[in-house]
Amino acid sequence: MAVESPRGAELRGAAADADTAETTEVTAEVGATAAGVAAGTAPARDTPGGRDPDTGSPDPAETLSGTAGKTGAAETADGGAHEGGPSGEDGGGATAAAPDAAPRGPLGHRITLWIGARANGTWARMRRHPIFTVIIATAALLRVVAMVGYQPAMFFNDSFDYLHVAMGLYPHPLRPDGYSFLLWALKPFHSFALVAAVQHLMGLSMGVMIYALLRRKFGLPGWGAALATVPVLFDAYQIQLEHLVLSDTTFTFLVMCAVTLLLWHDRPSWKIALAVGLIIGFSWLTRSVGAPVLLGVLVFMLIRRMGWRTMVITAAACALPVLSYMTWYKVDSGKFAITESNGIFLYARVYKFADCHKMHGLPVSEYPLCTEPVNRLPNSQDGIWNAASPFNRFPGTRFSPENNKLGNDFAKRAILGQPGPYLKVVAHDFFRVFRWDRTVFPDKATYSQYEFGKKSNALPDWRMDADSTASGEARAYEHGDARTHVIEPFGGVMRGYQDVFYLRGTMLGGVLLLGLGGMVALWRRFGGEALLPWTLATGLLLAPAATAEFDYRYVLPAVPLAALAAGMAFTPEVRHRLDGWWRRLRGRPGPGGALDVPSEPVGRKVPEVTAG
Template sequence: MSRSAATGVDGDPSRRALPARVRALIGRHPAFSVIIAIAVLVRLAAMLAYRPAVFFNDSFDYLHAALDPYPHPLRPSGYSFLLLALEPLHSFAVVAAVQHLMGLATGVMIYALLRRRFGLPGWGAALAAAPVLLDAYQIQLEHLVLSDAPFIFWVTAAVTLLLWNERPGPKAAAGVGLLVAAAWLTRSVGLPVLLGICVFMVLRRVGWRTIAVTLAACALPVVAYMGWYSQVHGKFAMTESNGVFLFARAYKFADCRKIPDLTVDEQQLCVLPDNKLPNSQDGIWDRRSPLKRVVDMRFGPRQNEIAGGFSRKAIVAQPGDYATVVAGDFFRAFRWEREVFPDLKTYRLYEFEESAQPLPTWSMDADSTAADVADEYERGSAQPRVVEPFGHLVRVYQDHVYLRGTMVGVLLLVGLAGMAPLWRRFGGAAFLPWTLATGLLLAPAATAEFDYRYVLPAVPLASLAAGMAFAGPLGAASSRRRARREAAAGVDAGAREDTPERPAVASSS
């Protein structure tokens, strides 16, 4: 027999073995295989329907900082670095594809961690990964030219790496630090993630060397970025916007009649309660905002300092009003229905629409508009378009398949219930994803305002915590069933060995 006949037409046995390996992998993970196959198909449909990608208001700032790199004063430029790395391909479709792969990888990490580390049965781990893999708003977020999908990926990767072994070694600790740094440089809320991870490591007594390695690995890229920011803007910081965003929070409740010791500059921000605009974000973006009275560039150092000082004094003087506003936005995340908030225009940016909106023409600098920046990145027309019938299929999917806010609350409650019996150990390993999920929901409510896209980064962590709550009983039950199968297989094998072989029956042919 020739070699090609023995190994296949192309003479490569690995090619014949590949389908068998895939079938074996599917056989070991049937429930997860079905879920991730659906997740891939829906993401492919989104890419076919909404070309080349979907844009958000913030997209053009990220693109502007990617085409001519500089540290943006409003938000960290980590996402711009990702766009810069992909820029030679000149394709928003590639950007969307990378972010969809990040979404799929996030689901895989949840499944793998719950199966390998915590012994959850396959169907249970697949169920925990389903919210990230199948939620239509998660898929739409991945299709936006926006920082949230990479942020979710970096944070989930850091948690997965930290929990993969009982006690992480130096390499794992360094990896965790670098992943947290990537998250922090992508969104400012990465700082609370670092604090949460450090608290967890202290409670788990991983050792000061491991904690030091994590902090050092995180600090190196962050400090380098802050040094770059200092060279450009003259201040050792990551942004010049924390005070302005805090003003959005204070604008909702601040009453200058109750706030003592306001400076003359801070008094510029006073507005009578009856004359306030309806939403917190109006305190930043609306042309009637009192911030317009501060003579400085938007998000400039003087504006940021005055807004921050006013906001902190308002919070100290009106702690009850501040707590009420924060609680209202925090619990808004758990409502069953998705109401139009904060306004219809913003709400629609998170929907797969029937028609694509034209690229905006507001100025990015003296020489270019937002549309110019997008076209320059694409090296051609970046105007979004909707292709049917794929668009209709995706819109129908989004109408019916999404994680309601109440379900997010249930995930957190299940995780909390699983932690309760382990209160002497601070809830065990689930303490990390549960506190990070809760913190990621609370941070925007405490420092800016509720937004639907701020809910989604908490979902994979809440799913992990809920899966860990069932890991003990379900994992034990799965182990018992596996032991019984192995025992039965051993008995059958022993019986076959004890049975004498029968003589072969001669063939009539």
């Protein structure tokens, strides 16, 4: 029997410790990365050679973690314990215990160690993304000020329709119930402040998604990826929209989730396709404009050659919630539909130009929808909401199946009979988006609801049905006073902020042009991955102009997508292509010594440039 020398035992033990530390380091890094991806804030992967892409210097975390693998001390760049284990008592590097070998102390002690380890990991990730950490923290602070200054939340006219459905679920004839389902889910908490908080978190999450995609997936430097989030995180009207009890923030968040999932995976699995389809379906049930989003996603999949299987799964997954909702609608109202309002809203689009003298074969039943030019009201929406609306010439409720059918048929006749005037009003409303000044529209009463106000206005006493009013249902949901209370000086801070810090229409146009420029550089690949967010952003701006009327709140859902597309115009691949064009224009050879042959073949994905 051989007897091991003390020196051999010492070496064996050191090797075992090193193996344990290395295994723990890898396990902790994988866990931290997975958690970061789920939150949209995953730290960047190390570049080959462990160098920081911004400075070109060796990554301290890479160097120190390599040392830890040799010595058994999983020490991070900030001198604390590795995020996979508890910190040492002296603040230096502490050996990270493997999960199976975790200490079995009292429960309170284990919880304390776990919290400390998580805090260590969070702090390490924040240090690796300092610029974005400052931006997201400041954006969160602004939202806290809004919540303190306007309690418990803010309301728009449409808020009370959503709330009415949430108090007793039924398919609403005017708009789909997706947002009402969210209000219904939060109803047990009896807090509009919670509704506003959830929506503010959605707004912050959209910034995180943009940063994570640009930083991790497309290789932008930290400052560049952080800059792309500013239009979403700091726009005062975006913050105010998040504070309103309205569907727009939820819709935008769902669309951004679908886009993020799709862009994160070059070849999405069937599970990703399923998730994307379901999310788009829920967005469709939140706002009807979600239908074109599905079309845009499927076209993108086709261009990117993601396969018929992926496209079919996405479409089927989207259809599942939508068809289920339509079945519910049919059981309740007798019609297989999502709403009974699309035709009425389309009538509002043609109200400003429709000339019944040029509409041949107009049935007598639609004569009441005709309006002489001298009698027309100033805005398209007046064709629906004004007391003098032509729909008030019909008996019964305004949003009835009969009126919807009449309005839809009349509008189609007007568009086909007068395509020129139709295109003119669509172009007028589309380009109104890009004006520098934010003028009062459509009227002062509506416009004021999009701003942080000075007064605590009373809730309306509109009759929602035979047994309830708007104010009564709001009080029932809140279990108390639901009126918006303006708390100074916080309300004044937000009003002053909103006067200065918002994304002007011309700025949004510039953001879209940046994204378009990046797509032109990759024209052989139909604009590359930026095609998806850019076309969706443009489509979301065009859809209201084509089917209803311009409204300021309809602009904001396009901003995160436009900002993402603009950031993608500065990816290494685009910069490489533009550099090649510039060299050819100046007649200088490229890195390979040839004028026309780029060093990277067209269409090949440039390696990710990611690090801390």
